Amino acid sequence: MTCCSSSERVCHVVKDGEDNFMYMYETILLDLGVTLPFDHFTGDVLWMIGVALLQLHPNGWVSLQAFKVVCLALTMIPLALVFLSHYTVRVRKKVDWVSLAPLPNSSLFTAYTASYKGFKSRFVKIKAVNGASFCFDPRPMPLYWRLPLKAQVTHKSQLSLEGKVDLQLLDEFPKG
Structure with missing residues (x-):
């Protein structure tokens, strides 16, 4: 992990001959406890919405982390399709x-509506050491700024039996 130069922008992409890297806002790592490599759930959500890590607003990372905590407390495996059944x-x-x-x-969850201040200029560059992956999920994840995929709705029919049971359990909890 390295500090970025004043000329670097989060929308910069890898140059020819340069090793892959990703940018990450400091607040995601420091305040929300996101760690690398990303677990299957986080990688799956990012892959399904098709954006680079930095394009997901910090409030979205809050929702991801909160969902993981709730699932782990309920001894459920966090599943991207179940998560995306509650979000657009x-x-x-x-x-x-x-x-x-x-x-x-x-x-x-009650939406975190307070605005993060000053996060946009505080980002770091992360490079994989010795060809390591940024995620446990073997599918390549978007590392660089790109056009987002159009919003997709998750249908219950797409869920596995385990996912349907987990969704039903979560839907029985009080909302907000």
């Missing part, structure tokens, strides 16, 4: 940031 992807037009907005009447 929203893209901010000016900067292409992606937010995870709770679907109507299915919000698991």
Whole structure:
């Protein structure tokens, strides 16, 4: 992990001959406890919404982390399809940031509406050591800024039996 130069921008991509890297906002690592390599759940969510790590607004990372904590407390394996059954992807037009907005009447948590201040200029560059992966999931994940995928709705029919049971359990909890 290295500090970025003043000329680096989060939308920069790898140059020819350079090893892959990713940018990450410091607040995601320090305040939310996100660690590398990413677990299957986090990698799966990022892969399914098709954006680089930095494009997911910190509030979206809060939702991801909170969902993982709840699942682990309930001895459930966090599943991306179950998570995305409660959230939709929203893209901010000016900067292409992606937010995870709770679907109507299915919000698991009270939305964190306070705005993060100053996070945009505080980011680090992370390089994989000796060809290591950034994620336990073997699928390649988007590392660089890109156009987000269009919002997709998760249908219950897409869930495994375990996912349907977990979704039903989560849906029985009080909302918000």
